[in-house]
Amino acid sequence: MAGNPWSKVALGALAVVAAAAVLVVATDEPAPDPARPEPTRSADPDGATELLGDGPAWTQPGSPVATPGSPGVRNGLVLLQREEGRGELVLVDLRTGEPRWSLPFDSALAGSAERFAGGGILIGNGVLVRTRTGVALLSLETASLRWRADVRSGAGERYVLAAANDETVLVTVGPTRGGPPRVLALDAGTGQRRWERAGLMPHGMAGGVVVGETAPGGTVAAWSTASGATAWTLAGFASARVALTADDDVLVEGRTDAGEPVRRVYEANDGEQLVELGDPGVGACATDGVRLIACPRANGPRDRVLQTFDVADRRTRTLSGEFRPEFVCLVGPDHVFAASAEAYFVVARGGALVAPDLPGRPVAATEDHLLLRSDVAGDTADPPLTSAYRLRK
Numbered sequence: 001m002a003g004n005p006w007s008k009v010a011l012g013a014l015a016v017v018a019a020a021a022v023l024v025v026a027t028d029e030p031a032p033d034p035a036r037p038e039p040t041r042s043a044d045p046d047g048a049t050e051l052l053g054d055g056p057a058w059t060q061p062g063s064p065v066a067t068p069g070s071p072g073v074r075n076g077l078v079l080l081q082r083e084e085g086r087g088e089l090v091l092v093d094l095r096t097g098e099p100r101w102s103l104p105f106d107s108a109l110a111g112s113a114e115r116f117a118g119g120g121i122l123i124g125n126g127v128l129v130r131t132r133t134g135v136a137l138l139s140l141e142t143a144s145l146r147w148r149a150d151v152r153s154g155a156g157e158r159y160v161l162a163a164a165n166d167e168t169v170l171v172t173v174g175p176t177r178g179g180p181p182r183v184l185a186l187d188a189g190t191g192q193r194r195w196e197r198a199g200l201m202p203h204g205m206a207g208g209v210v211v212g213e214t215a216p217g218g219t220v221a222a223w224s225t226a227s228g229a230t231a232w233t234l235a236g237f238a239s240a241r242v243a244l245t246a247d248d249d250v251l252v253e254g255r256t257d258a259g260e261p262v263r264r265v266y267e268a269n270d271g272e273q274l275v276e277l278g279d280p281g282v283g284a285c286a287t288d289g290v291r292l293i294a295c296p297r298a299n300g301p302r303d304r305v306l307q308t309f310d311v312a313d314r315r316t317r318t319l320s321g322e323f324r325p326e327f328v329c330l331v332g333p334d335h336v337f338a339a340s341a342e343a344y345f346v347v348a349r350g351g352a353l354v355a356p357d358l359p360g361r362p363v364a365a366t367e368d369h370l371l372l373r374s375d376v377a378g379d380t381a382d383p384p385l386t387s388a389y390r391l392r393k
Helices: 005-011
Strands: 016-020 023-026 058-061 077-081 089-093 099-103 116-123 126-131 134-138 145-150 157-164 168-175 182-187 193-198 201-206 209-213 220-224 230-233 237-246 249-256 261-267 273-276 292-298 304-310 315-319 327-331 335-339 344-348 353-355 361-365 369-374 385-390
Touching: 077 116, 077 385, 089 116, 089 126, 116 157, 126 157, 134 157, 134 168, 157 201, 168 201, 201 237, 209 237, 220 237, 220 249, 237 292, 292 327, 292 335, 304 335, 327 361, 335 361, 344 361
Parallel strands: none
Antiparallel strands: 016 023, 023 361, 058 385, 077 089, 089 099, 116 126, 126 134, 134 145, 157 168, 168 182, 182 193, 201 209, 209 220, 220 230, 237 249, 249 261, 261 273, 292 304, 304 315, 327 335, 335 344, 344 353, 361 369, 369 385
C-alpha cells in the first residue's frame, strides 16, 4: 500500500468490525487476503450440525456490507451488496431473508434527483450511500432520502465513506493522485459538516476519537471526533496501523524503531498502552467491538493457540485445544470463529471446540443467527452467496 493513501481508505478494516454486544460482522473483502488464504475445506457433513442444525434458514446472493463501527447486520436487518463495487444494494429481513428494498447502481434516489453511486453503511437511523456529488442517508423503511451532503470542493475529486457510527460519518475526499485525502466529519443525524482536516487515513472511531494512520507506512494517531483536534500520536514505531477497535480501545500492529514486530492494545482516549498480544505476522485478530479481542498466537514452532483480551476487566486468556488457528474471522456473543489451514471452526469463549468444520466463511453473528458466505463454485462472475443459520442453544 505504500505510496497510495486511497488503498487503506477504500478497503477499510482488514479484519473485523462490530457495533453492539450481541452483534459482530466481518468486513467484506474484495478478494482473499494473501496473508489469509481460504482454508482447504474438509468433507465432514456433520462438522457443524450441533451448532447450526440441518441447513440454513435462507440464502441470498451477495455479501453483508460493513465498515469499521457500522455492521452490515443490525436490529433484525441485513444490508447486502450483490456485486463488488457497483452492485445492487439490498436490505433484507434477518429472520426470513425477505428483501425490504433494493437499490440498483445508478438508480434515482426516492424523493431526490440524486443517483446511487455505490457504497452502503447500515447505522441506527438509516443506510449511508454515495451519490454522484456526495453522500446521503436513506430511510430503513423505503430507501427514501433523509438527508444529503455535497462533499467535493472541485471536479475530479474522489470521495469514500470511510467509517460511521450513529453519531458521526467520516468521509475522505481528495485528488485521485497527487496528495493525501482530507477527512470530513458529518453529523449522522443531519448531514451537517462538523470539521474538515487533512493528515489522517481514518480506520474507525473509539473512545471519542478517530483513529487511523498518518500516512502509508506512517504511525497511528487519534483525532477528537467532536473537533478534529489531535488527541495523541504514537511514538516509537517505524510504521504502524490500526487493526481494529473494541469499545474504548484500539489494537495497533506495527514495527518498532528497533525493528520488532508488535501487536498492542491502547486506550483510545489517551493512547496509553494496555497489553501486548504477540506477533502480528501470526494471523489476523477479530473483536465483538465491545468486550473481547481474539488473536491467533504462536505456541512454539509448530503449535498455535487463541489469545483473548477482555476489554472490561483488562485480562488476557489463552485458549488451546484440538484446533490450530491461522486467523480469527469474528467474535460473536458466545463464540470465537476462526480458520485453520483446513476449515473454518468455532470455539466457545471458554475454550471448548464447538464446531470443527463450518460450511462457509463466517461473516456475521448475533445471539440467534450466524451468517456464512460461500462463493459460487466454478463461476467467479456470479456474486457470493450469504446463508443465515439459526444457532442451536
